[in-house]
Amino acid sequence: MTDTSEPILDIRNLTVRFGKVAAVNDMSLTLRRGETLGLVGESGSGKSTTSRAVLQINRPTSGEVWFDGEELVSASRTRLKALRQRMQMVFQDPRSSLDPRMTVEALLAEPLVIFGIGNRTLRRAKVAEMLRLVGLDPAVGSRYPHEFSGGQAQRIAIARALILEPELIIADEPVSALDVSIQAQIINLLVKLRTQLNLSMLFIAHDLAVVRHISDRVAVMYMGRVVELADRDRLYGAPAHPYTRALLSAVPVPDPAVEVHRKREILTGELPSPGRLPYGCAFRSRCPLHAALGRPEVCANVLPPLVPLAPNQSAACHFVSDASAAAARDQRGGVSA
Amino acid sequence: MSAPLLEVRDLEVAFDTRRGRVKAVDGLSFSLGKGEIIALVGESGCGKSVAVRSVMKLLPEQTARYEAGSITLDGKDLLDLDDKAMQKIRGHDIALIFQDPMSSLNPVLTIGEQIGEAISRHQRVSRREVVERTIELLRRVGIPAPETRLKAYPHEFSGGMRQRVMIAMALSCNPRVILADEITTALDVTIQAQIMDLLKSLVADAGAAVVMITHDMGIVAGAAERVYVMYAGTVVETATTADLFARPAMPYTWGLLRSIPSLERPVDEPLVPIEGLPPNLARLEPGCRFRPRCAYRRAICGAAEPPLAPAPDGAEGHLARCWGLDPENGWLRDTDWTSDLGDAETMAEISAAAAQVQGEKR
């Protein structure tokens, strides 16, 4: 895993519009080979849209998506289909991604059948192996998806994505429906698999503790844009963007004694409507730093670009590197490293 | 404490399936007081959703059977009510917010139509009033510019927004009991914090009471007064939230707490999952349900199911189900769960058994 190697995934100026809504807005992001990049952010900030646009499930309005040196937006259907074997997705909602009329065994074997891999016996063995890998008894192979609880269904979806041993996994909230004990099994499993198979992973989740545990780098999205991108330890230890800071302070801590006395930076102010994004910084309406600084006009007039603050950290905020702003920020408190 | 608002007692619910009878809920008891928030936590498949669906009597009629126990609301047993009487209670007295907003919202109706329908189901109100209240409800759950979103369809909303729509629908008739099945699971934390604040304020202002199902121990810590830890259809430990986190008593709860990723924990320290799988409910073995995965087990654990008995810390209402806590012969009463992970040999047996399951059944 070296920085100089060609990235497995390179998203350049990606925009995805649904009518007036720019779900993803001129976004650029690079996934290094073998790396796990965590993608977090507000509900509706465009994480799922990004992942679907990468796989060309949603066609981008503009921009480019490079996968292992090939551009996907302009690729032919047949070429895309061939490449899809190497990139698999785990969806947010397992039930809608699993055909209810197929048995679990048939569901898992299907990708192998489509790509003509193995014979019946081999496929059976592989299916059993995958089920065991995700913590299910292979005897469940004869059952149908509706017979499983939400968490069990998600494990089936993960097994289905991993069965082709892809290079790139895009996992959209893959563990959020699982309870903690199984979550730990799956996270440990993903960590193990990505080393074993040199898997690169775009890992979308709303649980910042989970993302911290699995990611090498983390990108924070807000209203269709990346507002902060940093190495894991940097992001959690010294978050720069006021939104990242608010996010971290909202993470619930599994300790009632801590929770009672916890100071939260609860975000107030209206979320802007995605169809009518304000000029300037989209976070302005809820930004504690903007408020603390007396609502400077530049936030309303100029879109803050994502600028490097350190070799391993960039943020999109006009005041993030400003010393007085940092003081104002620290006074307000937040999570410390 | 005054008489509980909702009380579930010794509930047993089974499904008839091709593979035989699946006992999804097996001797479950919990009670909910006015203005209280309780949490049901536990492994995927342990029966949390079936439990709250039972309360609403929303289980598939052909296959689900209520085999024992009672579900009383204000002292009235819901299991005795016919379908028509239940219709009145659903939504009006008790509202259920589902885990899975995409499959419970109707894809061909607009958001405005669906919330409007929920409002007019139990109340006679004018069309204009319905629209106004719909907008108000959407605002209350934090949907931006709600008046412009009434004509949107569910697929145009993000997962988090759909969940908020579900909450708005559940709130439409000011229910006294809210059953919230994993409602914050798909949400990012700032909205999660808002939704939990919303639930807490509904409890404080409107006197609603909430049964919260979650697997997020952080949310439990911040919102619930009492926790019920479920395993394989029954409660294995219950305590006030403070007691449960300060002095968890039995091995399954220890396992749950050890497997939580937290912002505080060293990143390189691997999470400690609970090895093995939850038992197949169609063929439960005698003895403690957790025994097959428990690294602290002894011979007695296979003989009979341990009773839900007072935990060693002596706190009122702290109960746990484990032979290791037996006042006479218990061997886990003084165990430090943070350092003692159980017997190494037993742990190896558990891993081996987990690997074998697939070998034998094909």
Ligand SMILES: Nc1ncnc2c1ncn2[C@@H]1O[C@H](COP(=O)(O)OP(=O)(O)OP(=O)(O)O)[C@@H](O)[C@H]1O
């Ligand atoms: N098919 C669609 N038609 C219209 N609008 C859409 C569509 N899909 C997504 N959107 C809009 O695009 C924006 C981004 O949605 P997206 O699902 O990507 O968010 P997300 O970050 O994945 O959110 P969540 O965390 O809630 O899953 C939202 O405003 C959403 O309403």
Ligand SMILES: Nc1ncnc2c1ncn2[C@@H]1O[C@H](COP(=O)(O)OP(=O)(O)OP(=O)(O)O)[C@@H](O)[C@H]1O
């Ligand atoms: N309609 C059904 N027919 C047969 N079995 C069912 C049915 N619904 C649920 N079950 C079984 O009952 C058990 C409990 O399921 P339930 O959905 O209550 O789990 P849960 O605790 O809510 O899990 P999760 O956290 O994954 O949502 C599971 O073993 C499940 O397979």
Ligand code: SF4
């Ligand atoms: S009764 Fe035995 S098997 Fe069950 S939790 Fe206690 S020690 Fe473990």
Ligand SMILES: [Mg+2]
């Ligand atoms: Mg999403």
Ligand SMILES: [Mg+2]
């Ligand atoms: Mg459930």
